[in-house]
Amino acid sequence: MKTFWLLVRAGFRRHSAYRLALLAGMTTNSVFGVIRASILLAALASAGTSIGGYDAPTTVAFVWWGQALLGTVNLWGFAEVKDRVRTGDIAIDFLRPINPQFAYLAGDLGRAGINLIGRGAPAILLGTLLFDLAWPPSTTSWVVGAASVLLAVVVAFAGNFVINLLAFWLVEIRGIQLLWMITGGLLCGLYLPVPWFPDWLRTIAQWSPFPSMLQNPIDILAGRVVGTDIASAVAVQLFWAVALLVLGQLVLRAGRRHLEVQGG
Amino acid sequence: MSIIVTRDLVRDFKKTRAVDRMTFSVEPGESVGYIGANGAGKSTTIKMLTGILKPTAGHVRTCGLDPMRQRIEVARRVGVVFGQRSQLWWDLPLRESFTILGAIHRLDEAAARARTDILVEQLEMGPQLRTPVRSLSLGQRMRAEIAAALIHSPELLILDEPTIGLDVLSKQRLREFLVAERRERGTTLLLTTHDMGDIERLCERVLVVDHGRLAFDGTLPGLAGTVGAQRIVVLDLAAPTPDLVDVPGTSLVDSEPDGLRQRLAFDAEVTTAAAVLAHVSARHEVRDLAIEEPDIEDVVRRIYAASGRS
Numbered sequence: 001m002k003t004f005w006l007l008v009r010a011g012f013r014r015h016s017a018y019r020l021a022l023l024a025g026m027t028t029n030s031v032f033g034v035i036r037a038s039i040l041l042a043a044l045a046s047a048g049t050s051i052g053g054y055d056a057p058t059t060v061a062f063v064w065w066g067q068a069l070l071g072t073v074n075l076w077g078f079a080e081v082k083d084r085v086r087t088g089d090i091a092i093d094f095l096r097p098i099n100p101q102f103a104y105l106a107g108d109l110g111r112a113g114i115n116l117i118g119r120g121a122p123a124i125l126l127g128t129l130l131f132d133l134a135w136p137p138s139t140t141s142w143v144v145g146a147a148s149v150l151l152a153v154v155v156a157f158a159g160n161f162v163i164n165l166l167a168f169w170l171v172e173i174r175g176i177q178l179l180w181m182i183t184g185g186l187l188c189g190l191y192l193p194v195p196w197f198p199d200w201l202r203t204i205a206q207w208s209p210f211p212s213m214l215q216n217p218i219d220i221l222a223g224r225v226v227g228t229d230i231a232s233a234v235a236v237q238l239f240w241a242v243a244l245l246v247l248g249q250l251v252l253r254a255g256r257r258h259l260e261v262q263g264g
Numbered sequence: 265m266s267i268i269v270t271r272d273l274v275r276d277f278k279k280t281r282a283v284d285r286m287t288f289s290v291e292p293g294e295s296v297g298y299i300g301a302n303g304a305g306k307s308t309t310i311k312m313l314t315g316i317l318k319p320t321a322g323h324v325r326t327c328g329l330d331p332m333r334q335r336i337e338v339a340r341r342v343g344v345v346f347g348q349r350s351q352l353w354w355d356l357p358l359r360e361s362f363t364i365l366g367a368i369h370r371l372d373e374a375a376a377r378a379r380t381d382i383l384v385e386q387l388e389m390g391p392q393l394r395t396p397v398r399s400l401s402l403g404q405r406m407r408a409e410i411a412a413a414l415i416h417s418p419e420l421l422i423l424d425e426p427t428i429g430l431d432v433l434s435k436q437r438l439r440e441f442l443v444a445e446r447r448e449r450g451t452t453l454l455l456t457t458h459d460m461g462d463i464e465r466l467c468e469r470v471l472v473v474d475h476g477r478l479a480f481d482g483t484l485p486g487l488a489g490t491v492g493a494q495r496i497v498v499l500d501l502a503a504p505t506p507d508l509v510d511v512p513g514t515s516l517v518d519s520e521p522d523g524l525r526q527r528l529a530f531d532a533e534v535t536t537a538a539a540v541l542a543h544v545s546a547r548h549e550v551r552d553l554a555i556e557e558p559d560i561e562d563v564v565r566r567i568y569a570a571s572g573r574s
Contacts, residue, residue, distance in 0.1 A: 003367040010364050014355040091316045092351045097339040098368050257318050
């Protein structure tokens with residue numbers, strides 16, 4: 001456990017070294033937050049007072065929590081593991097008495113932590129100042145919402161880890177990563193809330209891990225999902241977190257047996 | 265019990281056989297140089313010893329363990345440095361890497377700190393502890409890599425080209441450290457290198473691999489003797505001197521005008537550079553001396569020429 005914590009801390013420090021990137025990310029997130037909130041509020045005004053359970057304050061909360069969590073949850077994925085497989089540096093990971101997935105997960109939680117502080121918190125603050133934003137309705141929503149954010153980080157990491165591992169078999173996985181980004185960006189509820197989707201698309205989204213990466217924690221924090229629905233939202237996330245982590249272990253094991261590190 | 269055992273070890277890549285029926289064993293406390301040309305199969309063997317690569321066929325045991333099945337157990341007992349890869353955290357101050365590695369190896373905090381302090385002192389890295397790894401010079405980084413590989417006090421240290429690209433002084437310090445480390449802790453050492461100096465200073469035993477096959481297993485002087493590779497003493501003399509044809513155990517290679525510079529070849533098993541120098545300086549004033557070593561690649565080539573392969 002101490003090992004895990006130290007690796008989390010290392011991830012946090014590594015990513016806090018890039019302050020300018022954090023600032024740039026926060027600025028971009030905020031500008032898009034203003035634009036998206038304005039568009040969605042206009043849509044809402046033309047449709048009446050609420051769409052799919054979202055009134056104006058929840059819609060604003062949906063937008064700003066989305067912007068805030070955008071850096072924290074690694075929706076767009078990472079290339080570190082893929083690059084290490086390609087260059088053969090993954091060999092170093094196998095020389096350590098630790099499971100590589102465990103080590104990378106810890107690093108990613110650290111990265112999420114600094115992004116939550118450096119990018120997430122300022123975005124939420126700005127959203128609150130500029131708009132009428134719905135706050136989590138109860139302590140339960142705050143606490144379970146935080147746990148839900150953590151699970152969202154884990155699900156996004158675990159999914160991306162599997163994608164990265166495909167580099168054991170494929171020379172270039174950029175196409176797959178792009179597909180993951182586009183599908184994920186849409187189905188996780190970043191652009192529009194999943195409940196606003198047409199039925200067929202909502203069904204697809206609900207059978208995918210993507211809403212667990214963003215929609216579920218936002219719904220809990222924005223107070224759209226309350227009561228026992230909170231439990232089922234978190235249960236779904238937990239299922240995907242475990243399922244994708246297990247899949248990652250299996251793929252990692254297969255990859256190691258397939259590994260070909262020549263030279264150097 | 266042997267610390268490394270391989271028997272008929274084979275590893276095929278798509279079209280090539282990188283390691284071909286390799287059989288050898290290393291006993292605890294030994295210091296073994298593992299040499300061969302680029303692509304001879306050195307790194308591939310190391311990767312099979314440490315559980316990174318799955319052997320195509322054959323038997324391998326490291327510290328009595330099956331590296332593929334017991335990777336984590338092997339990792340606890342072996343330290344590895346790949347000269348061309350880093351195990352340090354690039355963006356963080358050097359000290360952090362040691363802290364994290366200590367935790368990964370589940371050392372208790374006091375023990376990890378004590379071990380780190382010793383390594384830092386011996387490798388003279390104190391001033392760099394706060395420096396991010398990416399800002400270290402190559403020599404500093406390589407010392408840090410070795411410290412990182414030794415933090416858990418492994419029984420077996422495997423170094424894959426640890427001195428590649430280092431200047432003379434850095435090489436020297438690294439070798440001195442490794443000699444001291446082995447003397448104090450009895451660490452078994454397996455070293456691949458292209459540098460004959462590394463082998464001479466550090467290794468009692470040499471394995472030569474070529475085209476994935478073990479071509480020689482013995483001592484370094486034995487290796488040079490096998491192929492008739494000789495060392496050469498270059499003597500710069502103070503005054504013109506007749507050709508030095510009577511120095512015991514040597515033969516004159518050439519003599520530059522007036523005999524001011526003479527090159528004597530000798531067999532390391534027959535005499536030593538010191539004996540040659542003593543003999544000559546008793547009779548003539550020697551201004552300077554240099555020793556030319558047989559080139560490793562050349563030695564390997566000769567071995568194969570001798571065994572009828574090329």
